[in-house]
Amino acid sequence: MQRGDEWVWGFAPHSRRLAQCYRPQVYRWTAARTAASGAVWVLAVFSGAFHTLHAFFAGMKAPGWIALSAFLLCIYILVALWNLVWQYAGSYLPGRRFGLITATPDQWLRDRFMSFALTAPVFVGGGLMLQQFMKARPHRWWVRWSLLWVVGSFVLIYAFPVLILPLFCNAEPLSEGSLRERLMALSETAGFDVRNICAVDLSRRTSAINAFVTGIGSTRKIMLADNLLKGAAPAEVEAILAHELGHHKLKHISASVVRTASLSVLVIWASARLTPPLADVAGYGWPPTGAILPLVGLLWVVMWGLLTPVVKAISRRAEKQCDDYALQVCSDPSAFAAAMVRAADSNLADIFPSRAVEVLLFSHPPVTARIAAARRRGAQPERTRSILREYRASNR
Numbered sequence: 589m590q591r592g593d594e595w596v597w598g599f600a601p602h603s604r605r606l607a608q609c610y611r612p613q614v615y616r617w618t619a620a621r622t623a624a625s626g627a628v629w630v631l632a633v634f635s636g637a638f639h640t641l642h643a644f645f646a647g648m649k650a651p652g653w654i655a656l657s658a659f660l661l662c663i664y665i666l667v668a669l670w671n672l673v674w675q676y677a678g679s680y681l682p683g684r685r686f687g688l689i690t691a692t693p694d695q696w697l698r699d700r701f702m703s704f705a706l707t708a709p710v711f712v713g714g715g716l717m718l719q720q721f722m723k724a725r726p727h728r729w730w731v732r733w734s735l736l737w738v739v740g741s742f743v744l745i746y747a748f749p750v751l752i753l754p755l756f757c758n759a760e761p762l763s764e765g766s767l768r769e770r771l772m773a774l775s776e777t778a779g780f781d782v783r784n785i786c787a788v789d790l791s792r793r794t795s796a797i798n799a800f801v802t803g804i805g806s807t808r809k810i811m812l813a814d815n816l817l818k819g820a821a822p823a824e825v826e827a828i829l830a831h832e833l834g835h836h837k838l839k840h841i842s843a844s845v846v847r848t849a850s851l852s853v854l855v856i857w858a859s860a861r862l863t864p865p866l867a868d869v870a871g872y873g874w875p876p877t878g879a880i881l882p883l884v885g886l887l888w889v890v891m892w893g894l895l896t897p898v899v900k901a902i903s904r905r906a907e908k909q910c911d912d913y914a915l916q917v918c919s920d921p922s923a924f925a926a927a928m929v930r931a932a933d934s935n936l937a938d939i940f941p942s943r944a945v946e947v948l949l950f951s952h953p954p955v956t957a958r959i960a961a962a963r964r965r966g967a968q969p970e971r972t973r974s975i976l977r978e979y980r981a982s983n984r
Contacts, residue, residue, distance in 0.1 A: 589956040591940060597925060597959055598973035600980075603933035610686045611938040615945060617678035625670070626889075633883050634870050638663075642879035653716060656878040660715040661708065663882065668704050675700070683794075688936055691793040699793075702755060714740075719878045726875045730860035734853045741852070742804070745845065749803040759786040759811060767822050771829055777917060778833040784809045785829065791815040796935040799828050801835045804845065808836070815934070819982045821975050823923030824930070830918050834910030847902070851895060859887040896948060903951040911958055915965040922971035925962040928955050929976060 589597075594604065632638055645659040646652075680696055683689030691699070717736065721729040753759065762768045762785055771785060790798060790813040797816040803809050810832045817825060835841055863884055864874050872880045915921050932939055932955040939955050946954060959967070 596969045598976040607936040638882045660712045738849045759788040778837045823920040824927040827924035830914035834913035855891045907952045921965040921967040925967040925972045926975040
């Protein structure tokens with residue numbers, strides 16, 4: 589699809605104007621935040637600031653594990669406050685101004701506080717265990733830590749839909765009706781239990797429409813946003829669900845877990861090789877004390893950053909496969925195209941991203957490529973515009 593063709597498919601001019609203002613701001617803010625955060629962390633690691641902070645807490649008249657816990661908690665609080673400022677100025681305020689975020693300031697802050705309360709104990713506890721592993725086996729600590737990381741990640745993925753997601757959103761099984769029956773027939777073709785397809789109240793936080801797969805094994809669920817379901821043509825919802833069912837049918841979740849675990853072990857192993865020489869350069873010495881943990885964290889962030897283009901490319905490939913699956917099993921490819929248009933407009937998506945933006949930030953193919961795929965399967969612009977007109981008329 590070339591520039592100018594978007595109007596043929598029914599994109600809303602007002603949403604496109606907003607997106608053209610909003611997305612460049614997001615990109616600039618993301619770049620600024622990444623650069624500033626990296627610079628501050630590198631400075632703190634190599635200037636001795638973390639060493640001084642660790643020495644302060646180590647001088648407390650308290651057991652070593654309490655002093656280290658205080659050191660880690662202090663760092664996590666500082667990081668959380670830093671991120672809070674950047675998120676508020678660069679994400680929340682622009683999102684509210686452009687109508688993408690519907691959460692009130694109080695609700696937004698409650699979500700941030702809840703996230704902090706859930707993750708701070710994991711950060712502190714993980715740091716304590718990592719320091720013990722490094723102390724016990726200075727050159728082989730990565731083996732135990734890799735095992736702990738992989739097992740912990742699996743437990744988190746398994747528990748997320750039943751223990752964590754309900755703290756932020758209400759998810760209910762689809763109500764009885766013709767839409768549920770239609771989606772039930774579709775889910776049966778993929779071997780997925782329709783009882784694990786839920787409507788989730790994301791509209792309390794955002795006007796963006798979304799759908800996602802979460803959990804693994806017996807906790808796996810497909811979540812459909814309530815603002816996706818509201819007023820949508822059944823064929824649109826069917827197309828979105830078919831895409832998500834593609835992840836289940838094509839075993840993407842299991843593959844993602846294995847791939848992420850493998851990359852995590854690689855990153856941990858590489859950091860174990862790099863930490864001793866960098867510790868000498870930064871003046872931490874070896875064998876390590878707890879003061880070295882921020883350096884290890886810096887190495888992880890840098891290496892995952894270097895892997896980002898690879899991870900994003902794999903993700904885009906998987907999402908394209910799911911689009912192909914959805915277009916294969918759905919009866920109306922124009923409804924799939926309409927769903928893509930509506931998602932792009934409600935999310936203020938960049939439909940013509942630069943190559944750099946796509947490689948670094950996009951986990952899905954650009955929406956223009958997804959609509960082009962639908963057109964090759966028989967989607968018609970006239971039919972797509974008709975579906976969108978009906979939706980917009982019903983939601984005025």
